[in-house]
Amino acid sequence: MNGLQDKIAVVTGASRGIGRGIAQRLAAEGVTVIINYHHSAEAAAEVVAEIEAAGGQAVAMQADVSQFAEAQALIKQVKKQFGRIDILVNNAGTTRDNLILLMKEAEWDTVIETNLKSVYNCSKAAVRFMIKQRSGRIINITSVVGLSGQAGQTNYAASKAGIIGFTKSLAKEVGSRHVTVNAIAPGFVLTALTEVLPEEMQAQIIAATPLGRMGNAEDIAGTVAFLASDDASFITGQVISVDGGLVMQ
Secondary structure (H helix, E strand, O other), X not given: OOOOOXXXXXXXXXXXHHHHHHHHHHHHOOOEEEEEEOOOHHHHHHXXXXXXXXXXXXXXXXXXXXXXXXXXXXXXXHHHHHOOOOEEEEOOOOOOOOOOOOOOHHHHHHHHHHHHHHHHHHHHHHHHHHHHHOOEEEEEEOOOHHHHOOOOOHHHHHHHHHHHHHHHHHHHHHHHHOEEEEEEEEOOEOOHXXXXXXXXXXXXXXXXXXXXXXXXXXXXXXXXXXXXOHHHOOOOOOEEEEOOOOOOO
């Protein structure tokens, strides 16, 4: 047994892409998953239906987790409804790519608030309950761009690098209460965001990846499931690159 059966997990930004894959994998492992979404109630309902059709349990909950009050309310509602929160996957994210000389202040602020501030918002709320439980898993989705940088993505890279520092610092704060905090740095993963990249750019990415392909949501979801399991109980403060070897440290 991996210790995931009957656990309660919140996955932010779970109505599509990587978050959707994470939610489906955790549910397949016996976790009851809260599908957090911001805009698309229809997409979130589809994820819930897919999970339930496969025999799993899931509930959709709306919240803009970049907003402190909404994130706090989300976590409190989960605690009220289910009695505990065992796993938090901070996955919500967005991009507003631009060269810095052309980047508008709103493009910077939106990415920092959605990608980085949401991690603070949700983690602050969840940690309060996890410390009392003396158990919990926080898994933050960062990016290889947070490790290597990328032209035209100063806002995105800053937000994802910030998540790495946050992960290591929080791991040191809560380790004594048996709460682990880790991060996953995906490479280029086929989602709605990356499918729009020109074929030439996709080919360049694949050529630069030692394993010779782009990733998929399942690649990331498998690592989340491992970090949430009993097998990872002695792992904290780590950043695991799941990128086909694209960025080697």
